[in-house]
Amino acid sequence: MKISNPVLRGFYPDPSVCRANDKYYMVCSSFEYFPGVPLFESEDLVHWTQIGHCLTRSTQVDLERINSSGGVFAPTIRYHEGRFYMVTTNDTYHKNFYVYTDDIYGEWSEPIFVDQGGIDPSLFFEDGKAYFMSNGSDEDGNGCIFQCEINIATGERLTESKPIWKGNGGRYLESPHLYHIGDWYYITAAEGGTEYGHMITYARGKSPYGPFESYPLNPVVTNRDLGGHQSRIQGIGHGDLVQTEDGTTFIVCLGFRQEGMWMPFHHLGREVFLVPVQWQQDGWFTAGVNGKVEAEMEMNLNASGEDTCYDVSFEKLGADSLRWCHLRAYDQANYQFTEQGAKLRGNHFTLDDVDAPTFLGVRQSEFDTTLDVTVGGNSQEAGVTFYLCEDHHYDLYLAQADGVCRAELRLTTGDAQCVKTSVPLEQGQQEVKLHVESDSEFYTFFAEIAGEKKELGKARTKYLSSEVAGGFTGTVMAMYAVNPEEKEDAWGEFTGLKWTMKKWVDN
Ligand code: 6LW
Secondary structure, three states: OEEEOOOEOOOOOOOEEEEEOOEEEEEOOOEOEEOEEEEEEEOOOOOOEEEEEEEOOOOOOOOOOOOOOOOEOOOEEEEEOOEEEEEEEEHHHOEEEEEEEOOOOOOOOOOEEEOOOOOOOEEEEEOOEEEEEEEEEOOOOOEEEEEEEEOOOOOOEOOOOEEEEOOOOOOOOEEEEEEEEOOEEEEEEEEOOOOOOOEEEEEEEOOOOOOOEEOOOOOOEEOOOOOOOOOOEEEEEEEEEEEOOOOOEEEEEEEEEOEOOOOOEOOOOOEEEEEEEEEOOOOOEEEOEOOEOOOEEEOOOOOOOOOOOOOEEOOOOOOOOOOOEEEOOOOHHHEEEOOOEEEEOOEOOOOOOOOOOEEEEEEOOOOOEEEEEEEEEOOOEEEEEEEEEOOEEEEEEEEEEOOEEEEEEEEEEOOEEEEEEEEEOOOOOOOEEEEEEEOOOEEEEEEEEOOEEEEEEEEEHHHHOHHHHOOOOOOEEEEEEEOOOOOOOOOEEEEEEEEEEOOOOOO
16 A cells, blocks of 8 residues: 655654564664653554653663764664563763663663664574674774674673675665575664765675675665756665564655755754555565655555544643653653643753753644644743743743733844843733644744734744754753742743644645
8 A cells, every 4th residue: 555754753863673572673773862762653654652761760771961963872672581671872972881770661770781883773583692783983084893792681791893785885874684584694884974964874794793785775765866856855774674573664764844945954853754665586675666665655554543643732742742841851740731731840951951841742743734732821031932941942932021911923043042032011901812824844833922923033944953053952842931040930831722734735
């Protein structure tokens, strides 16, 4: 049947997937966001339900003052003898570690560190051995995949780290994984960087250490040769192979949906794509449609469930929703869910700080969205932000000073920040209805003043993109509060949250 991509929309980069007990499990990177490493379950590789996070405690990963797009990089998930492992890098501290669980719905262990450098670690289990691989550089400074064997109980290296594959010559060799399928060991990597030149390459050999022979038809998957006028889907790379029970094979990988045909950018982050694999007689394979990924592809899958709905409201997302995310740290005392909505108590951090302001976020999953929320309470500042990082965010909020309430729109784009519009509310008006409309090019911000919806301004989506702002994340919408004096009883009150997202279809 035809399957539409991306199968998981919004900022869920660097996917890795495994099959266990007739289900599929997937993890994605999370950088400075807490909880870390969102975890999903699926029965068909197409419909994914979030069932948890792998990193839920500060003892597992310390995100304090982690730089934006630092912290938790590309994870790998593997299942071995009844146990799930998730291995990743804390890039800010250049440390590779893994956690494990015997209950996929439960808590994960404390971290076990492995003394091998590089990023994008992966695990491979066979014949009682645990192989650990990550990227690195050879003596000439070229990209190379290194591998060692570890004691899986302790993380201790049992063998020297050996170079096993230099890839196909593309820059930024990363994201290695090893598989044993049929007579061959297949190794994969991403090359070209996680941007427009991104690609997925393979090599194969007769042992876990190779020697590996690169596939003559590499790259197996890439959209690098498609211009924006040919495909909105770009940056395809960082893939993990997965097989269904009957051996049908897929690659789960990242890609993004670009905006701006000639000077492209993307602001929704890197997302998850599913790509069908076609095996050949000689034990090699191709994937996608002639090695390219399209928004709709024919796949040998029975996945007729309902479309995933990304709409957000307090009714849909209660206090325990796994979709809420926070910046770096989470102080539960500053978040209260009420029958009508949520109350947030700020701290002295603002959205401009590389720190942990009070922030209740959800990823933006589509271009066309409509947001409504009413903000009241007595916080000095409380509102919504469309946030990429501390230097790039748009905030629409209720400000209160000297007994005057104002609706304001503040834009922060790199080194420039301005309050674009500031409108006093009517005497006695102490809460304000905020409304935001987005399409692929603009956010348009409104506030209801004296019963009338007033436009406070527009801002370009482009300035929240990786191409402009840098980094590896994607836009998150958050309710937030700022409370410079950290008053005990200063709360921003949020009611009537409704954020609807219109599913993008390629045309
Ligand atoms: C990462 C690398 C990548 O760890 O982006 O797409 C880096 N690939 O593999 C950050 O996500």
